[in-house]
Amino acid sequence: MYQPKQDIYEKLQETGVTVLQSAQETYTETPTITFSVSDNSTELDLNNEIVSQSIIVSIDIWTDTSMEASALQNACEILMRELGYKMTYSADVPFPEGALHHINCRFETTR
DSSP: OOOOHHHHHHHHGGGSSEEESOTTSOOOSSSEEEEEEEEEEEEEOTTSOEEEEEEEEEEEEEESSHHHHHHHHHHHHHHHHHTTOEEEEEEEOOOOTTSOEEEEEEEEEEO
């Protein structure tokens, strides 16, 4: 079974910002990217062998400005596409005055 975390982590580090594999980790600087694998399910053949995997990755972008968040989202989309993922969801997360800018994205692939 393919485990995608290491490949995703290494690819997102190409952005040059802090990358963490879980939103529960504490980050102390911005910009920061956090990600998690939301689904890594398998399809099996009649011999009980894996024939494909459905992988969904959630990426959160945390920055001080909206423009910086958008630029980082563009960079993430390009890098994830290089790994064979398609962005299937993206949204600005509402935030109170003075809070960090936050974009949540979802990427999917079948491997």
